[in-house]
Amino acid sequence: MALLNSYSHGVTIQPTVYVYFLLMTVAAMIFSGCSIQNSLLYFPNPDLPKEETLKAAQLKTWPAPSSTADYRGLISNLEGKYEKGTIVVFHGNGGTAANRVLYVKTFATLGYRVILAEYPRYGGRKGDLGEKAFVSDALETVKLAFAQFGEPLFLLGESLGCGVATGVANNPPVKIEGIVLVTPWDTLTAISQSKFPLLPVRLFLTDTYDNINNLKSFQGRISVVAAERDKVVPVSHANNLYRALTNPTKRMWLIEKAGHNDVLFYIDPTKWKEIMDFVRDGGKE
Numbered sequence: 001m002a003l004l005n006s007y008s009h010g011v012t013i014q015p016t017v018y019v020y021f022l023l024m025t026v027a028a029m030i031f032s033g034c035s036i037q038n039s040l041l042y043f044p045n046p047d048l049p050k051e052e053t054l055k056a057a058q059l060k061t062w063p064a065p066s067s068t069a070d071y072r073g074l075i076s077n078l079e080g081k082y083e084k085g086t087i088v089v090f091h092g093n094g095g096t097a098a099n100r101v102l103y104v105k106t107f108a109t110l111g112y113r114v115i116l117a118e119y120p121r122y123g124g125r126k127g128d129l130g131e132k133a134f135v136s137d138a139l140e141t142v143k144l145a146f147a148q149f150g151e152p153l154f155l156l157g158e159s160l161g162c163g164v165a166t167g168v169a170n171n172p173p174v175k176i177e178g179i180v181l182v183t184p185w186d187t188l189t190a191i192s193q194s195k196f197p198l199l200p201v202r203l204f205l206t207d208t209y210d211n212i213n214n215l216k217s218f219q220g221r222i223s224v225v226a227a228e229r230d231k232v233v234p235v236s237h238a239n240n241l242y243r244a245l246t247n248p249t250k251r252m253w254l255i256e257k258a259g260h261n262d263v264l265f266y267i268d269p270t271k272w273k274e275i276m277d278f279v280r281d282g283g284k285e
Contacts, residue, residue, distance in 0.1 A: 036204055037204060037205055037206055037207060038129050038130070041093060041160070041188075041207070042093055042121075042129045043093055043094040043095075044119070044121045044122045044129065045094075045095055045096045045122060045123065046121065046122070046123075046124065047096075047123070047124060048123060048124030049061075049074070049096065049097075049098040049123055049124070053098060054074070054077075054098065057098065057101040057104075058076055058077055058078055058101075058104075059074045059075065059076060059077060059098065059101060059104065059116075060074065060075060060076075060077040061073075061074060061075075062074060062075040062115060063144060063148065071118065071125070072117065072118060072125075072137075072140070072141045072144065073088075073097055073115045073116050073117040073118050073141060074097050074098060074104075074115070074116040074118070075104075075113070075114070075115050075116070076104050076108060076113070076114065078108075080108055080113070081111065082108075082111060082112055082113035082149075083111050084110065084111035084112050084152075084276075084280060085112055085113070085149075085151065085152035085153060085154060085177065085280070086112065086113045086114075086115065086145055086149045086152075086153050086154070087103070087107055087112050087113070087114050087115070087154045087155070087156050087180075088115045088117050088138075088141065088142055088145050088153070088154070088155055088156070089103050089114060089115065089116050089117060089156045089157075089158070089161070090117050090119075090138060090155070090156070090157045090158065090161030090162075090164040090165050091116065091117075091119075091158050091159075091160075091161050092158045092159035092160050092161055093159065093160040096118060096122050096123040097116035097117065097118040097122070097123055098116070098123065100116050100158075101116075102264055103116065103156070103264075104116065106269060106272055107272070107276070109269060110269070110272060110273055110276060112154075112276065113149060115141070115145055117138060117141050117164075119134050119137065119164075120133050120134065120137050130206065130207055131163065131164075131167065131206075131207035131208065131209055132207075134164050134167070135164055135167035135168065138164050138165075138167065138168050139168055139171075139173055142155070142168055142172070142173060142174060142176075143173045143174060146173075146174035146175075151175060151177065152175075152177035152178075152280065153174065153175065153176055153177055154176070154177050154178050154179065154180065154276075154279060154280070155168060155169065155176055155178075155179045155180070156179070156180040156181075156182065157179070157180070157181050157182065157184065158182045158183065159182070159183050159184070159232075159233060159260070160209070162181045162182070162183075162184035162185070162209075162211055163185075163188065163207075163209030163210075163211060163214075165179055165181065166179070166181070166209075166211045166214035166215050166218075167209075167214055169214060169215060169218045169220075170213075170214040170215070170217070170218070172218075176218075176220050177220055177221075177279065177280065178220045178221040178222065178223070178278075178279025178280060179215075179218070179220060179221075179222050179223070179279065180223045180225065180275060180276070180279055181211070181222065181223065181224050181225065181238075181241075182225045182263065182264075183225070183226060183227050183230055183232075183233050183238070183260055183263055184211055184224060184226075184233070184237070184238055184241055185209070185211065185233050185237040185238070185241065186211060186212050186237050186238075186240040186241040186244065187208060187209065187210045187211065187212060187213075188205060188207060188208055188209040188210070189201065189202055189205060189208065189210075190237065190240070191233060191237055192205060194234070194237075211241050212240075212241060212244045212245075215245055215247065216246060218247060219247065220247075220249070220279070221247075221249040221250070221251075221278060221279040221280075221282065222245060222247055222249065222250045222251075222279070223250075223251055223252075223253070223275045223276075223278050223279050224238055224241065224242045224245075224250065224251070224252040224253070225252075225253045225255060225263070225267070225275060226238035226239070226252065226253070226254050226255065227254075227255050227258040227259055227260055227263040227266075228254055228255060228256050228257060228258055229257060229258060229259045230258070230259055230260040230263075231259060231260060232259075232260035232261070233260055235254065238252070239252075249282065251278050253271070253274075253275060255267055255271075
């Protein structure tokens with residue numbers, strides 16, 4: 001990337017030298033494969049959530065673990081009436097589940113229980129980085145949520161978490177009523193190629209996060225939520241995904257003025273109700 005940036009800003013490089021360095025860069029990416037991808041895609045916070053942090057956010061680890069590191073996610077420690085069901089939230093590639101308490105507070109007022117799922121290697125959890133590890137872990141989390149709380153069960157993915165949620169939906173272990181995808185992409189390959197147009201990104205991607213393919217057989221309702229000013233995952237990728245969905249029970253919302261990292265602050269409770277009403281019963285209420 002440094003070579004490409006220098007070249008574009010006017011530093012004189014002989015064409016043969018430039019091609020040589022470009023080929024060497026590509027070769028390094030190919031042979032280091034997974035490490036290059038992981039360093040660009042995953043930004044885990046390895047620290048266990050502090051007790052005082054959870055207490056202040058009115059959260060507790062879930063399910064009740066034999067030790068703190070055995071948890072799979074976070075859930076509200078407040079009693080409530082969650083008559084509309086349970087939402088399992090898969091967060092983006094940075095931070096931890098503890099940073100997504102806004103989902104818990106927002107959906108509790110609408111009558112939903114929220115489980116903030118945590119990934120392996122994030123928030124003190126053991127395991128491996130990568131799509132295979134994340135989806136495998138998510139499948140177990142969803143099974144446990146269904147066993148404990150029953151129907152209806154919904155999935156919500158945020159950015160990278162969309163790929164995890166659709167990975168579960170591709171071969172769900174239990175009935176999934178509907179899915180909400182916030183700032184999603186079509187495929188990881190497509191968005192990576194748009195970011196690095198001069199590089200053969202397919203050669204060093206070990207993960208695919210193919211949301212289009214993952215949702216081909218899903219029969220539940222799908223809400224796609226895109227941010228108008230998203231510079232990280234441009235809205236064109238959400239549009240591509242939405243157009244490719246063969247599921248007839250789909251709907252898309254474009255959140256005006258919102259960017260990738262602040263989209264949640266532009267969605268008010270009324271809009272969230274509209275989004276969740278659709279995936280719950282087609283908005284018939």
